[in-house]
Amino acid sequence: MEERPAVVRATALILGLAAPAALACELSGGPVEKLQSAAYTILYRAAPALRVGEHFALELAVCPAPEELRVDAWMPDHRHGMNYRPSLQALGSGRYRAEGLLFHMPGRWEFLFELRAPGGSERFAHAVRVE
Amino acid sequence: MKRALVLLLAALAPAALAFTEAETRAIAAHGPWPPAFAPDPSNRASGNNDAIELGERLFFERRLSANGEHSCSRCHLPERNWTDGEARALGLERVERNTPSLNNVRLQRWFGWDGAHDSLWAQSIRPLLDARELGMSAAQVAALVRADADLSCRYRRVFGSVPAADEELLVGVGKALAAFQETLVSGRTAFDDFRDALVKGDAAGIAAYPQAAKRGLGIFAGKGSCNACHLGPAFTNGEFHDTGIPFFIEQGRVDPGRHAGIQKLRASPFNLLGLYNDDAKRSTATGTRHVRLEHRNFGEFRTPSLRNLALSAPYMHNGRLATLRDVVNHYSTISPDRLHADGEAILRPLQLSERGTLDLVAFLETLADGGGRYARRPFAEDCR
Numbered sequence: 087m088e089e090r091p092a093v094v095r096a097t098a099l100i101l102g103l104a105a106p107a108a109l110a111c112e113l114s115g116g117p118v119e120k121l122q123s124a125a126y127t128i129l130y131r132a133a134p135a136l137r138v139g140e141h142f143a144l145e146l147a148v149c150p151a152p153e154e155l156r157v158d159a160w161m162p163d164h165r166h167g168m169n170y171r172p173s174l175q176a177l178g179s180g181r182y183r184a185e186g187l188l189f190h191m192p193g194r195w196e197f198l199f200e201l202r203a204p205g206g207s208e209r210f211a212h213a214v215r216v217e
Numbered sequence: 218m219k220r221a222l223v224l225l226l227a228a229l230a231p232a233a234l235a236f237t238e239a240e241t242r243a244i245a246a247h248g249p250w251p252p253a254f255a256p257d258p259s260n261r262a263s264g265n266n267d268a269i270e271l272g273e274r275l276f277f278e279r280r281l282s283a284n285g286e287h288s289c290s291r292c293h294l295p296e297r298n299w300t301d302g303e304a305r306a307l308g309l310e311r312v313e314r315n316t317p318s319l320n321n322v323r324l325q326r327w328f329g330w331d332g333a334h335d336s337l338w339a340q341s342i343r344p345l346l347d348a349r350e351l352g353m354s355a356a357q358v359a360a361l362v363r364a365d366a367d368l369s370c371r372y373r374r375v376f377g378s379v380p381a382a383d384e385e386l387l388v389g390v391g392k393a394l395a396a397f398q399e400t401l402v403s404g405r406t407a408f409d410d411f412r413d414a415l416v417k418g419d420a421a422g423i424a425a426y427p428q429a430a431k432r433g434l435g436i437f438a439g440k441g442s443c444n445a446c447h448l449g450p451a452f453t454n455g456e457f458h459d460t461g462i463p464f465f466i467e468q469g470r471v472d473p474g475r476h477a478g479i480q481k482l483r484a485s486p487f488n489l490l491g492l493y494n495d496d497a498k499r500s501t502a503t504g505t506r507h508v509r510l511e512h513r514n515f516g517e518f519r520t521p522s523l524r525n526l527a528l529s530a531p532y533m534h535n536g537r538l539a540t541l542r543d544v545v546n547h548y549s550t551i552s553p554d555r556l557h558a559d560g561e562a563i564l565r566p567l568q569l570s571e572r573g574t575l576d577l578v579a580f581l582e583t584l585a586d587g588g589g590r591y592a593r594r595p596f597a598e599d600c601r
Binding site for chain 1: 242243246444445446448449454455456457503504506507508509513563
């Protein structure tokens with residue numbers, strides 16, 4: 087009986103040191119896009135679904151939570167960005183909501199996620215196609 | 218199903234031209250037409266019959282001008298597709314820009330060539346107060362409504378009371394004007410019949426569409442990529458682009474277009490972030506809250522709808538191009554060096570042959586409904 091709490095504590099400590107992000111990195115509510123590097127995992131989904139010419143938001147989970155997150159998008163083939171600057175709300179525990187995005191032309195767009203932390207910054211780009 | 222449609226079209230050749238699957242999807246995206254009405258949450262008078270009737274009276278009301286001779290209908294003539302046929306509009310004075318049509322105006326996200334307003338009601342206030350257009354003040358508009366028994370009665374019928382504050386009363390006038398303009402929707406066209414036939418796989422309907430228009434549509438949705446900006450049922454993405462039309466007005470004066478429009482929008486007491494938005498949740502203000510001001514906005518102007526384009530000459534933000542053929546020639550020979558878009562790479566010369574030019578014009582002409590749909594309602598008896 088006395089051993090049991092110790093094991094649980096030990097397990098919790100190991101998880102806390104080694105991989106809290108991996109376990110916590112979930113975004114409930116449906117299918118997500120997943121981007122991964124050695125240091126970070128990003129999960130995101132658009133809400134409502136992407137449609138050209140319509141505002142949408144991004145729901146995001148970033149693990150581990152960076153000190154700062156920036157979200158933007160651009161059209162590489164056209165060399166222009168969005169006509170709107172997204173606003174980002176931190177919801178805690180690495181969850182975020184970006185509002186105000188709009189893809190005003192059909193074609194290939196790239197989401198840009200910039201993560202900043204004391205150890206350096208990391209940039210993710212993820213291509214999507216809208217029609 | 219979509220593949221089957223493409224095959225069907227291919228099987229009909231040469232009577233019908235084949236479109237790729239992507240082109241077929243793109244063509245289908247230009248409908249259905251007309252779109253269902255959806256009230257504007259920022260305007261509590263939107264869709265209200267009394268407001269529509271009040272707005273119609275105000276639209277043709279000449280006392281809403283500083284000289285008592287002009288009304289909104291001076292530039293927006295029903296018999297001219299709600300524009301005026303002039304290169305640049307003439308109110309109390311000549312202005313720098315072409316009068317846009319009011320057909321389908323309720324479908325827009327931004328209003329005016331520079332998008333300086335984010336609602337139809339705010340846009341409707343602008344020419345009332347512009348010294349070169351109707352030249353009124355909020356106090357003069359309010360005084361007219363208060364002093365006219367019929368107008369004030371109708372105003373009360375829509376909004377419950379006539380406000381004591383001039384600006385608030387002016388906003389009500391703008392909202393009634395907007396309610397009327399929301400009813401202005403262009404009719405179905407030869408293109409719509411073709412588009413619906415294409416979606417249904419109706420071979421007879423597909424064959425009825427002129428061959429030249431089909432070829433022009435092929436350019437529009439194919440090598441021309443015109444639908445990159447002129448997309449959806451209204452043939453516009455509602456946003457802003459530099460299309461290489463010079464924005465010099467005269468020596469030493471330029472029209473900065475969207476760059477100034479965003480600044481005017483942010484400064485306007487009538488924008489959707491302000492007091493007068495009837496949408497308490499401000500869900501209608503997402504664009505206003507997030508719009509981004511950049512150097513590239515200089516010289517950008519709103520992408521116009523192409524519906525009823527053939528009835529809207531002359532063309533572009535300053536009426537510089539007289540005919541549809543001139544417009545097609547402009548895009549056929551456009552020089553990327555003339556653009557000021559900070560490295561954007563959207564436009565390139567289409568380099569159309571004579572036949573290609575005529576075909577594209579033929580297609581654009583099928584987007585017109587023939588006009589003459591509006592009949593001014595006889596005014597009911599005076600409101601008491």
